[in-house]
Amino acid sequence: MKDYATVEPDAAMESNLRSLVRLSITEDLRDAVDWTTVCLIDPNRRGGCQIVPRKSGVCAGLAVLPWIIEEFDADLNVQIHSTDGEQLEPKKAIASIEGNVRDLLTAERTILNVLSRLCGIATLTKSYVDAIVGTKSRLYDTRKTTPGWRLIEKYAVRCGGGQNHRSGLYDGFLIKDNHLALAGDANGPMAASAAAERALAWRDSTVDRMHAPSIVEIEVDSLEQFRDVLPVGPDIILLDNFRLEDLREAVAYRDQAGSPVELEASGNVKIDTIAAIAATGVDRISSGALTHQATSLDLGFDWFDTNAS
Template sequence: MTFGIEGFDLDAFVAATLAEDMGEGGDVTSAAVIPANARFEAVMDSRDAITVCGLEIAAAFFRRMDAQATIELLVADGDRVAAGTALMRITGNARALLTAERAALNTVQHLSGIATLTAAYVDAIAGSGATLLDTRKTIPGLRRLEKYATRTGGARNHRMGLWDAAMIKDNHVAVAGGVGPAAALAKAAGIATIIVEVDRIDQIEPAIVAGATHLLLDNMAPDVLRDAVAFVDGRVPTEASGGVTLDTIGAVARTGVCYVSVGRITQSAPAADIGLDFAEL
């Protein structure tokens, strides 16, 4: 199976992660305890009901340590599985596979945790017409992976970085002298996508007139969001953001906004409980 994420170097990630784990001395435990030619078969399984994410990346760790390992993926990224589901079966050199175990598990646990929480938010707005967006609230160095996980859970990626759209937030507005001047400067700079954060309805018209192509309606209660959406009247897409939780996202999504962005899906997702258990050869 071919795996790829745009802008993400899987080989470099695997190499750097294993180098961090092994340091200069390597896996001293496996080297001391496991015979060099010992074989190992194990099953990776989930102890939770999860949305699976990161299996191909986990497999890459095992292949890096044992190119001859036999790896069978039993489910696919994006599958929703019950607790107790077997995800992967691996057979190979025991030392090599045990050296790769922690890096592989850490990755699939983290990404599956994000995908699972994301899927819960997606389910909570089903039928509302709104789309869930992620944010840039990611662990430094892991953005491409974490945004892959949110896509796997059913969200749409927002900006990948500072480069692919202007997002004018409160501090930009304060320095520029208002939403209108800030949006006008971004338009004059030739930026195609200009997202302007507003926290009051009276900021909407100046932002749109000056060139906003997308409005981020920040920390507005549902009744205010409805009024804001009505005032925008479809002229630009609208996005609700700020403090959205699983308990509140349904009401937010039903106000008529096009999007709801949630930082929690990357910032606060708990790792999925996934283990690798020895099986008799």
């Protein structure tokens, strides 16, 4: 099974980030300039700032900061003082940027928007991860991400100690209740076991095998449906909105059967419920809250003068 637990940005993430920064530049400047800065700041003025967290949190996004600077084509130099995934202390600088003050002022909001968002996701993720320490459960995100930001937000989840579910519809089978309902006929929805068998056969066929995803996961919403699909042997069964006692029963049934299928709990996963969910023995817990409920971490620019002219 693919392991997504890494905090190294990749080429796809770089491409997404650069596209977002170009969009941000267009939003701020269109085909004009930063009129306030051009009006008030000498074009040769040099200066610098430190990026400083106002609150404690988890660092995410410093690895992409040079890409942001490059997209602004700015006369700026960056020094990194922290590491993505590291715990941040209030008022302790995580990076310094020096150079042309006009460029710094123009790029300021985009830099802070990106880093604050990513640090906020990493910080929230870390709180969830801490809540399940000592259990076998691993924490996963979902596709409930900001459009265009998915790879970057999923990177922030990894910085917080979480792992990534599939990145898109292209890299994993995930059979949900709507698939079962709409794949059926006039007599009713398709059975979960039949759907899982079809997905496994499709994956293992020679048709477009190069691009077929390796993971087959199916969502079930009852113990009866779970017992029906377990013998088929998908990689993962997602137990959707199961009660705690039903999660425990599913884990015990799987273990007694000696099945290698991983069990994933999803639904009503919050910071005050996740520990009890993990205690049932499930292998995986997925939560959309990691991205759609995260609050940006408060970061600011603390300015200093380089005394250069």
